[in-house]
Amino acid sequence: MWLVPQYCLIGLAEAFNAIGQIEFYYTQFPKSMASIGVALFALGMAVGNLVGSLIVKIVNDVSKRGGNVSWVSNNLNKGHYDYYYWVLTILSMANFLYFFLCSWAYGYEETKVWDDRDGIKEEDNAKPKESPLVDVVKSKESPMMYSI
Secondary structure (H helix, E strand, O other), X not given: OOOHHHHHHHHHHHHHHHHHHHHHHHHHOOHHHHHHHHHHHHHHHHHHHHHHHHHHHHXXXXXXXXXXXXXXXXXXXXXXXXXXXXXXXXXXXXXHXXXXXXXXXXXXXXXXXXXXXXXXXXXXXXXXXXXOOOOOEEOOOOOOOEEO
């Protein structure tokens, strides 16, 4: 029960992280590379999950040495999950510092808006385009009614 706030915080952080990263890829990358960036983001999440499993295994193996009870034991009364979470805290702080180093080194550009209609004048964008396949004719009953 005491882990519920921590897991809620981690879940919210991952959700906001995913939204922010995907928006970053679509605004800062060239259009042809944005989907590759999102695919690499998903691959990074998969690798992160594998690294998380590896950390649990390493902590389990190292903390069992010398006949001690593992920090991540199945028996909550004998394990020391607090030590394990301190290891995760230290790793998270190192990651946080690395993030700030990368964000400091990155040169932010103004947000790019993709427009597939290159060459169209701004005033042409205000008028709705009619499809050449459909002949829209005003009805005689009402000037606001259209018939196909």
